[in-house]
Amino acid sequence: MYIAHGYAAQSATGRLEPFTFERRDLRANDVLIDILYSGVCHSDIHTVRNEWEGSVYPDGTIYPALPGHEIVGRVRAIGDAVTKFNAGDLVAVGTMVDSCAECANCKRGLEQFCQLGATWTYNSPDRISGANTYGGYSDLIVVRQEFVLKVTHAKEDLAAVAPLLCAGITMWSPLRHWEAGPGKKVGIVGIGGLGHMGIKLARALGAHVVAFTTSESKRTDALALGADEVVLSRDANEMKRHAGSLDLIVNAVAVQHELDAYLGLLNLDGTMALVGVPAEPHPSPSVTNLIFGRRSLAGSLVGGISETQELLDFSAKNRILADIETIPIARIEDAFERMGRSDIKYRFVIDMQSASNSTRS
Incomplete structure (x- = not known):
């Protein structure tokens, strides 16, 4: 297991606060990623506040809730069967971390419409263990290689790449x-x-x-x-x-x-x-x-993995990036409050190096 540090809410009315937890050991086709940046999405707020109970989430939010599905990071380690990535690669993870890979929609590259249900990056049962997924408001994540995306942007653009993932x-x-x-x-x-x-x-x-x-x-x-x-x-x-x-x-x-x-x-x-x-x-x-x-x-939902890779490649070629404000994780509640009154042009991105520092302080 890998010890991870992040911010999670314990209830719909609770604040996001430091949360230490375990990420699973690498399966053969897994990639361990050190998260550099995590975008802040309105979906994160809806989930944390349990505002989608009965619609997006039939049974509501599962707590602790640790959101974040606009992830840019660097590969730390890979499983024995991983062929697409190596340690040190710049990568990204979006709204999904798994799907059945066998249904008609998955075979069309439309994993977001998996007929057995995609495994979302947070608030979703892991397809193998059944454990609740935790997202990108943390310093590391373990993801099946088929749901990891390649990033070819310049280092100075990486924070602004994160919002592309949702x-x-x-x-x-x-x-x-x-x-x-x-x-x-x-x-x-x-x-x-x-x-x-x-x-x-x-x-x-x-x-x-x-x-x-x-x-x-x-x-x-x-x-x-x-x-x-x-x-x-x-x-x-x-x-x-x-x-x-x-x-x-x-x-x-x-x-x-x-x-x-x-x-x-x-x-x-x-x-x-x-x-x-x-x-x-x-x-x-x-x-x-x-x-x-x-x-x-x-x-329309998000795109599938191949379509998301297409977007990332198009973005890198044409330098089309999000307009962002970068924050430390300790300011996430302030960011949520400001998003509620549209006081941001146009996306918050968390510098996740602050996660380990704030949870250990």
Whole structure:
């Protein structure tokens, strides 16, 4: 066993505090990774606060809860059967650490839709031992090699790579699936941790990008991120000017809101893909908006392993990174509080070297 140091919550109302625990011994196909950086995702907050009980987590959060699924690190050791990695390699781990590998979806490279259920990086039963998984708010992790990703970015970019493992791939997957690119007009709803990556990636793919925000103060920011146009969604006239014009909308807003106003912006055969999971359901949209225009309302999860590797390679080649603020692990509760009031542009990343220091002090 390997002794790990991290931060975990003991209950839905408890604070994230120092937590020492054991990582499993290496299985033959495992990789032991020293974690360098861990991104902070809204999913972490939902999980720690048990806000997804009955939806994402039918039985609720399992405590202690140790989140973190945007992981960049360095390989310390490998199992006897590992062929893809060596000690010293820079690597990444995203939202999954295992799947059945045998179902039709896994064989298509869509492990996130494993028919037997993917093993998530945290709050999920290990496929072999049944033990609850602990995530990246820790100094090391053990992961099956098939779920470890290669990182080729420069050392100075590594912290900003971490959010690609959830925020980035959550936006990349629908953009790729619905073929965003030259000649396509793509809307990004919500200019936050996910949305800011969506703007950058859609622009890099060659699409005409329209950003939607409820805040006038974000107009300049969205343009700086690469949006061709910015629409204040509270302004009916601005919205009307784009009626029936968008090929794809990726809606990254994770709070309950009306969907009809956006569905009306889609052109014939256009699609709106929802990627945020609100604590309360969205009001049901009107069927009329879908029928008159043969429009689709869809959902999209994170991408599979091959798609995530594609994103990392694209990011390294084009130097498309998250806008981040780096923090020590001891400031995680402050980060959660600031995220609750949208006081971050646009993603917190924990310098995990601080985990060992703070848990041993």
